[in-house]
Amino acid sequence: MAKIQLKNICKRWGSTTGVKDFNLDIEDKEFIVFLGPSGCGKTTTMRMIAGLEDPTEGEIYIGDTCVNGFDPKDRDISMVFQSYGLYPNLTVYENIRFPLKIRKVDSNTHDERVNRASDMVELGQLLERYPRELSGGQRQRVALARAIVREPNVFLMDEPLSNLDAKLRVSTRAQIKHLQHTLQTTTIYVTHDQIEAMTLADRVVVMSMGELQQLGTPTEIYDRPANTFVASFIGSPAMNLLDGDIINNQFTAEHTKVDNVSNQLPSNITMGFRAEDIQVSTEVEGDITAPVYSIELLGDSTLISIKIKDALLIAKADKTFRAKIGQPVSFIIPPEARHWFNREDGSRIDI
Incomplete structure (x- = not known):
């Protein structure tokens, strides 16, 4: 060999x-x-x-x-x-x-x-x-x-x-x-x-x-x-990526407020998270709240999409989850599910 x-x-x-x-x-x-x-x-x-x-x-x-x-x-x-x-x-x-x-x-x-x-x-x-x-x-x-x-x-x-x-x-x-x-x-x-x-x-x-x-x-x-x-290349669906700013330990973007973010991160940054690592709710306000853009029933799960500016963000919910297009939903992103990337060159930032 x-x-x-x-x-x-x-x-x-x-x-x-x-x-x-x-x-x-x-x-x-x-x-x-x-x-x-x-x-x-x-x-x-x-x-x-x-x-x-x-x-x-x-x-x-x-x-x-x-x-x-x-x-x-x-x-x-x-x-x-x-x-x-x-x-x-x-x-x-x-x-x-x-x-x-x-x-x-x-x-x-x-x-x-x-x-x-x-x-x-x-x-x-x-x-x-x-x-x-x-x-x-x-x-x-x-x-x-x-x-x-x-x-x-x-x-x-x-x-x-x-x-x-x-x-x-x-x-x-x-x-x-x-x-x-x-x-x-x-x-x-x-x-x-x-x-x-x-x-x-x-x-x-x-x-x-x-x-x-x-x-x-x-x-x-x-x-x-x-x-x-x-x-963005690995995963089906690929990792969600959202550009935003960190102000006073909070990541902010349109429809987005993520608390308890490290002050070691740069102010202009990209946050990433996998569809299967987050929770979706129609009742509890989460880190991102926006109208449903699309809903896809896969049999074993349900994909819920929302749109923040040009970013299409997808969550994988339980197969029984139901929502209507245009209905507000919240994505709840646990701290361990968050990935951070330099917005200038796209490189990973570990803290």
Whole structure:
């Protein structure tokens, strides 16, 4: 297996910077997820690890070897793409077997390795079919089996679930997590879906504008976002963020008065809080009181939204909670649920 190190990696195309001064150590057997919006540099970073792009600056190590300049075939990696990349004229069996043939692996081992890989992703009954005869989920499992059969040091997965419907994404996600646990292979997974990141990763790399915003376990990133970008990107719904002022130990904004705020905080600040960490009331005056903007019944809970200037704030109430649009409601924010951020640069403030 392999540890991966990225040292001061930059990628530029003329005056455009895709990845900027990127440093990361990925442990052997770790499942790490690159998470961020489109254009943040996550796929470019993966492509540099794969050898499909050359870094403008910096060094990439797989194990103890600097692989700058190595061809992809010489890096002992397997990739799973969003588009599956199956050969339409080959059966499932031959698609899975293909990496063994081109690498001239002993043909006497092919049957055993193909069958083992196909069994891991529950394709044993489909080996004689062609890709056109498979569903999207089955095709993605063929792509996974083709990566597994190589028995590489590193798996690279570039948004492999984005073409699947919601139900298939859930089941395939669980399968990928179980596979990585079984195979114990270093895995790098690229996605813009924060639910995939939170459910799959040992650690998450949150990226924006080609830079690393935060690195940590899903729990660390969810509970203590490093800045307002991470806070607004992680969570469903994302963390509520409200700009305001602190005057005489009170955070104030439109419809908002939050008492007992530390005097160590700057006067101009952003307060954050998670939807599930607060209480909602139609009877008791709270820290924020405003008319209901929308109400969404989810079955297991009810989302209540209010609007303060341009900020849409959401609370997750009990599934039995009911209110009408336009009816005043109060959000009660316990002190331990409050997060504070610098309004100038968005960085977290701990007190």
